[in-house]
Amino acid sequence: MRNGTALLADIGGTNTRFALLDKEGRIGAPDVFPTAAHETLEAAIQHWMDETGHRPDAAALAVAGPVTGDVVALTNHPWRISASGLAARFGFAPVCVMNDVAAIARALPDLPDSAFRPLKPGTANPEAARLVVAPGTGLGVAALLPAKTGFHVASSEGGHVTLAARDAAEAALLERLREDSAHLSAEDVLAAPGLARLHHAFSGKSIEPEEVTAAALAGEANARAATAAYCAMLGGVAGDLAMAFDARGGVVIAGDLPGRMGNTFDMNSFIRRFTDKGPFAAYLAAIPVSLLDAPYPAFAGLAALLRDQPLDDQPPGRSAPE
Template structure:
């Protein structure tokens, strides 16, 4: 198995063992691991393909072996899945495991598992200005809810709700809400998905696999023969102008994401802003800024003015969720599921 080692300059920042916390961000495609110090700063980051390992324990042991360090005694992992108890069966990946069995196999005293977008939400107050790029206007208001959404292998949704001068992170599966059409063309595309999948959730369209299927749908409605492409290739051809069907697919992707993001903002009253994470949107760069996303975000009839006042930001740092996982260990509000030594 040929996997790149972590950057040695980063590894040298590994904190003393007593302060070290193992943190992870486990998605449907990649698992990211790092070591956090007592202040929550994260270094020694390594990204691994989930498909190279039978489960998280193997990926973690490989990561620690690359560092040549013992496993810390405390860990927190964000994972792209509902976290409702000890048993974890990932939605978009075949890994299934027991949190407590994982804790014992790694020799951990404490293991906290939480939804990956809950971890990402906890990082939002920690982002520096250069780690977020505004799309459109509006100004964030202190003391109000903050929304979070992001397409990747799936569609993550979370946020922070203001409470008592602080924020409570949400454990949400909002990516599985039913997707609605804004016009006749979108209705035809969604009907294509319905005929192939039954229920058409937002995630079914607004994700990497969803973008690939959206391209299939555009071609089918145009009477063109099928030409399956992965989502990343659809994006690349759309941005280069090489394929009109890819361009239309990515146009609808950004527009529909604007509508779903506005629904989230209205549901939460997210006048503290809405952030876009995940693996797809940060890669679109200027294309996304010029897309129909923001216009559709504000296109809500009588509440267009309300939404125009809410800023939207693209998260511009790839490892924010690791900082959020570290913050979860110190958060007094219970999030996710905790397995601990001596617990019943």
């Protein structure tokens, strides 16, 4: 922020994170709380300001939902967020809003090499797009495209594409998952609740996603089948999206679910399905894939957004271009 401080907010369906960007561009320690702890974002901001004593001049928000205008609805939570309303309520000037995975994509050039744990080797083309696929509460997708000056971020609702089967066995599995939903999207299976749905399809038992991972680590057959199926389908969807975005700059798996899976994340199943695209197998084999291991990466993207844009010339309540 050029002339003052800014509130950075990473707003998800499960958790919300606030941090202060100071006048020197440093990001303060984050405050993390359940999104459901407050009825509105305004109430959450007011509570944070009262608790910390911070009075930011501007705000930049990363929101888990499509950003198409002044009012943004979270995909997996009832909050509705108005940029102009926040500007009027708190005096923020400006209020910039972007999709949360788009913010992660924008952060990629500013993160250290150590933040990227290799999943699949390859050779990145620096002139091509980099793709972020983020399984968490939902399944977020965004891409970072090099431009003549700086970068352009392309948001996407790619997580809601229809999930396709690779073979007859997987088609039968998806039919079992489809029982309670006419449309079965990639997010339905590859976001965190989908891991529990997969386990239920194999076992008939309802347990939490964390319990699936623990059971897989203990060697339980249905849990291992569920995690293997999950990793294979995530690889297949990531490969499809890499082709759609021509992501020869590399694919980054973000979101907290793959990291929480630990040793149950089946890299071999993921890689096989990522490259299993017929005549485009060699194209995908050349694309490096990494797992993002960085705390609160959306904050770095929001800070870059504020740093890059001539904010003092913008009117309050403007949604950031992505």
